[in-house]
Amino acid sequence: MPRWLTEPVPRGRVAAFRTLVYLFVVADLLVFTPWVRDKASIPGELYQPLFVGRLLPLPTPTPLLVNILFWALLLLALAAATGRAPRALGWAVFLLYFEWMVIAMSYGKVDHDRFGFLVALAVLPTAGRARHGDRENTEAGGWALRVTQIAVVCTYFLAAWAKLRFGGIEWTTGSVLARAIIRRGTDLADLIAQVPYLLIAAQIGIIAFELLSPVVFVVPARWRQAVVAFFYSFHLVTIATITISFAPHLVAMTSFLELERLRPIDRLRRLARRRPGRNTEPPQQPQARAEPATAPEVAPDTPSAQPSPAVP
Template sequence: MRVANWFTPVIALARIAWLRTILYLFVILDMHAFVRDTRDKGEHPGLYEPLLLARLLDLPKPSVANTTVLYVVLIVACLLGATNYFPRVAGWIVAPAFTWWVLIGMSDGKVDHDHLALVIALWVLPTVKAGSRGIASYGDQTRSEAAGWAIRCIQICVIATYFLSAVAKLRSAGWALTWPGSAVLTWAIVRRPHPVGEWLLHYPWVLHVMQWVGIIGEFCSPVILWLKGRWQLFGALFFVGFHAANTAILLIHFLPTVVCWLAFAPLERVVPWYRSRRAARSAASARSASAAGSDGDAREAEDQTEHGRQAEQQAGA
């Protein structure tokens, strides 16, 4: 039972509401900035080579008609889902539609590995029943196991992206640890020339240190699932730094994974924090306005602080 409960922590619905807005808007960005050639593939399906999932589901070959419909449906559903009105209906449209979008985008002989957490996030978000709608949902402190499960699934996929890439490094060498001492970063930089990277080519030992730090970090990444509070934050910052370094050296950003790190952030605290700050400020200005002070405002500020404390107690889950 304890194991089962690990998969379903209680987390405030507000975190889901924030993630819906952020991730659905991110999908729109993704369609234009990252997996952005799906409609081109509809126009020229010459190099189309369907992936396993597309073959299993017998998905039609991309065409101008179906990729255009897919595009419009995704934009509309993402915008609707991002408002947190009808988020589940919108979410159940976005999940299969974006999966298909990415499947087409990656059906040309090259598969990127930065979309696992985002795609799974889109499939788990609509499983959570929303308590309140629209703006009110961002402050909804109702804690839910369904929300916790969705969050946990996203967290697992974020971590799996790192841990499993360490596994892939062992596997490609015939299950041996040769990757960190190899010339892989030199190879990558030569193939993606870029000033910072080319400068580093003169210092292969720096690249080897980076490879060791990278693979050790990837192997240890599952620990982050069990860390709490600021230690978990340090873990997240380590990997955000890891991506910043990759972007500087190789122009590989992994943003679709980076945005999913927000599943670890106590986003449900944003509204209570903002409210208590506003209340404290109005109480302070009321106090300075009249020497006698307004009891009512001060009491309200105290109430808000109490709210903030409640929210804090469920953070770190």
């Protein structure tokens, strides 16, 4: 088990994953959860903190607190995406984003797609330094990615457990997907809903998929990427039918991928070195023109010029 938990991975994979995670924090603040800033204008008595918010305890959100969190998190996440000071910046981003999520989820709705992403933020500071394209293996980085993978799979498995715990086996034959399609379904979902028993089959398939998700850890390595591709295809269908993206979960799930092959930083550096309007390739030297080969002249009286005698 310890060897499996700390299976070495290239440092370049850790660097790519780190950059992707911290850039998503920026995207989350600006695109996915900008509504968290609106909580600053809500009366404090409506704030019902999560258990961890009561345990610590964390302060009631105020306009000053929320805006300080927003700008500090935005700037620190951009700095952490560069890979510099991975421990100091990593811990700072995790703590600030954790408080940001407590504020977001303390008004009656808790999204379980943040679990794997929060775990990734918590373990990345322990991975140490890593550069893009570095092929050297690291056990610390392997542990950080493995723990994130476990959190991703737990998100699926525990979701199925919650469905069966609170809804019972009747969840599979209920109207869960039908209600979701009525609330936020797309045209594709409307077409699917017209097929008899297809939604029931889909609900049974969802439970089976979530319960069997730990299989990704035991299948042969050559099949693991195919299983992860199936995970992504499941969410693609979810987005196309009921417009639920699970964006932070999808980012955490890249911990299964060989991200070191992308090497985006190296490509950006090569592009930055190129200047517009200039040819970066060295000038080619003109090749010397080859003269046609000519046969040497032979004097007519030389032996080699005489015809060879016939052989009887």
